[in-house]
Amino acid sequence: MKKKRSVIYPKLKNALKEWGGRLPVAIVFPEKESLAFSTLGWQRIYKELSEEDDFVVESFYGQGRKEDLFSVENNTPLSSFPIICFSLNFELDILPFLKFLRQLNLPLKSEARGEDFPLIIGGGPLCFLNPYPFLGTLDFAFVGEGEEKFVQLLKSLKDTYLTQGSKQDLLNVALKSPYVLTLDKKAKRAICVQDRFSPSYSLFISSRSAFPDTLLLEINRGCLYGCRFCAAGFIYRPFREIRVEEAKKIVEDIKPRKVGLVGTALTDWPYLKEFLFWLQDKKIKFSLSSLRVNSLDFEFLYFLRKTGTRSITLAVEGISKKIRKSINKKFSEKKFLEVVEHISRLQFNNLKLYFILGFPQETEEDFLELEDFFSKIEEARARGKEKRKKGLDLISVSVSFLVPKPWTPLQWIELLKEGELEKRAKRFKQIIGKFPRTKVSLENPLLSRIQGILARGDEKLFFFLEEALKTNSWVRAYKNCREKLDPYTREKGLQTSFPWEHIDMGVNKAYLYKEYLDFKRGKQSPKCLKGCEPCARCGLKKFYKEEELDENHL
Numbered sequence: 001m002k003k004k005r006s007v008i009y010p011k012l013k014n015a016l017k018e019w020g021g022r023l024p025v026a027i028v029f030p031e032k033e034s035l036a037f038s039t040l041g042w043q044r045i046y047k048e049l050s051e052e053d054d055f056v057v058e059s060f061y062g063q064g065r066k067e068d069l070f071s072v073e074n075n076t077p078l079s080s081f082p083i084i085c086f087s088l089n090f091e092l093d094i095l096p097f098l099k100f101l102r103q104l105n106l107p108l109k110s111e112a113r114g115e116d117f118p119l120i121i122g123g124g125p126l127c128f129l130n131p132y133p134f135l136g137t138l139d140f141a142f143v144g145e146g147e148e149k150f151v152q153l154l155k156s157l158k159d160t161y162l163t164q165g166s167k168q169d170l171l172n173v174a175l176k177s178p179y180v181l182t183l184d185k186k187a188k189r190a191i192c193v194q195d196r197f198s199p200s201y202s203l204f205i206s207s208r209s210a211f212p213d214t215l216l217l218e219i220n221r222g223c224l225y226g227c228r229f230c231a232a233g234f235i236y237r238p239f240r241e242i243r244v245e246e247a248k249k250i251v252e253d254i255k256p257r258k259v260g261l262v263g264t265a266l267t268d269w270p271y272l273k274e275f276l277f278w279l280q281d282k283k284i285k286f287s288l289s290s291l292r293v294n295s296l297d298f299e300f301l302y303f304l305r306k307t308g309t310r311s312i313t314l315a316v317e318g319i320s321k322k323i324r325k326s327i328n329k330k331f332s333e334k335k336f337l338e339v340v341e342h343i344s345r346l347q348f349n350n351l352k353l354y355f356i357l358g359f360p361q362e363t364e365e366d367f368l369e370l371e372d373f374f375s376k377i378e379e380a381r382a383r384g385k386e387k388r389k390k391g392l393d394l395i396s397v398s399v400s401f402l403v404p405k406p407w408t409p410l411q412w413i414e415l416l417k418e419g420e421l422e423k424r425a426k427r428f429k430q431i432i433g434k435f436p437r438t439k440v441s442l443e444n445p446l447l448s449r450i451q452g453i454l455a456r457g458d459e460k461l462f463f464f465l466e467e468a469l470k471t472n473s474w475v476r477a478y479k480n481c482r483e484k485l486d487p488y489t490r491e492k493g494l495q496t497s498f499p500w501e502h503i504d505m506g507v508n509k510a511y512l513y514k515e516y517l518d519f520k521r522g523k524q525s526p527k528c529l530k531g532c533e534p535c536a537r538c539g540l541k542k543f544y545k546e547e548e549l550d551e552n553h554l
């Protein structure tokens with residue numbers, strides 16, 4: 001059945017082109033429709049390809065069921081495309097991706113697929129964090145920020161395709177690119193090649209998105225704070241941000257009813273207030289993702305409340321000061337409680353708080369401090385309510401478990417066993433249970449442990465992927481393979497060479513390891529500076545130019 005969606009980008013009205021003389025490309029987002037609409041990466045590639053006369057591009061999403069094998073635009077069967085690109089964003093996307101391959105009757109391993117099969121390409125953050133567990137299923141992975149470079153790569157394939165080149169010919173062309181990785185090609189390449197930042201924004205605005213009817217607009221990429229568990233702070237260096245004129249132009253062109261600002265530490269964007277006032281003038285609603293406590297004051301919160309914001313999200317992350325120091329999360333408790341008081345005084349409906357559990361240093365003492373912290377939050381909430389009947393209505397606490405990501409200082413850490421994670425989750429819930437109008441939701445500890453295993457896996461982990469496909473469940477596969485997975489959960493040392501070191505991410509290993517030691521010592525690091533590359537601290541080089549990609553990077 002054809003799925004409807006609202007295409008709002010005007011130039012795309014002509015997106016459905018004849019196949020003759022063009023390279024047909026399928027883009028598959030192996031996840032739910034609501035996530036597809038709220039993920040900017042694949043939409044960006046779709047837009048870039050649609051605007052080029054060289055390509056016909058159609059999109060697919062879903063969990064790899066039969067009905068997902070037909071394009072949204074035209075009901076075209078996925079099997080008719082010579083090039084199929086999968087957008088892979090999170091570890092658990094690997095299972096629906098494999099289901100797509102199975103539905104297409106493709107052998108899982110690329111080496112078993114001959115000339116008659118399409119070229120299967122992977123892209124997205126999972127492919128440049130660590131594609132090794134599933135790399136053997138792809139003809140190749142594209143590593144790095146897509147945008148122009150991926151379009152250039154596909155352009156280089158077009159002529160070969162139109163002159164009846166074989167699949168091997170296409171592969172030979174692709175393998176010349178420094179951004180292409182296969183199990184054989186140990187590519188050393190640079191992520192930080194773009195010499196400008198070109199922000200992404202929603203191409204499709206839909207009521208069925210996780211952010212209904214909202215134009216999502218990327219305000220910045222990378223992060224200066226370097227929280228040690230957070231991949232965004234390490235893999236998107238150097239930090240880049242949108243110019244306010246550009247942000248306004250995008251909104252003016254698209255004329256959405258609502259804009260959702262996407263990025264890290266949004267309140268650090270120097271033009272935030274100017275931009276929000278401008279949106280307010282134009283009667284366009286807006287929403288902001290999680291905010292940093294240190295940059296919030298009464299005046300700004302008042303503005304948000306007055307302009308219709310009902311809910312504020314703050315990331316606390318660690319359950320005690322000691323843990324927050326270890327993970328390099330900086331805010332003062334005094335300031336945090338002041339902000340809670342303002343939020344209550346201004347009668348916001350909801351305060352969402354994010355926490356992460358599963359750091360080895362957590363002890364009962366930290367949980368006692370957490371209880372004390374929530375008591376203080378309760379007092380601040382009550383102070384804000386003084387002399388008024390109403391204050392902050394609800395506090396919603398979301399708890400996730402640590403998934404150590406490649407390229408972060410925590411890539412060496414031990415993964416806690418699910419029993420231990422469950423114990424900590426229970427203790428957390430017990431504490432929150434003591435506070436009125438405060439509710440807690442927790443992620444599944446076992447699924448988080450599985451993500452941790454997949455995040456740091458190598459090509460030998462393929463057996464686990466096959467088992468997940470066979471049992472149609474990560475959890476069942478984990479239970480069947482528990483012992484064999486154990487080595488992927490242990491702490492690693494500086495001497496360990498990780499498979500993803502074949503990719504050049506810009507930051508050097510010695511710097512990451514020092515950050516890991518500081519995590520263990522509970523020592524904080526300073527915030528990065530804007531425009532600091534080349535950087536003596538993390539090893540980030542100045543932006544590479546194409547001609548600088550010498551043999552070491554090929």
Ligand code: SF4
Pocket residue numbers: 223224225226227230231232233264265
């Ligand atoms: S502030 Fe910390 S958690 Fe947030 S994006 Fe930056 S590095 Fe990541």
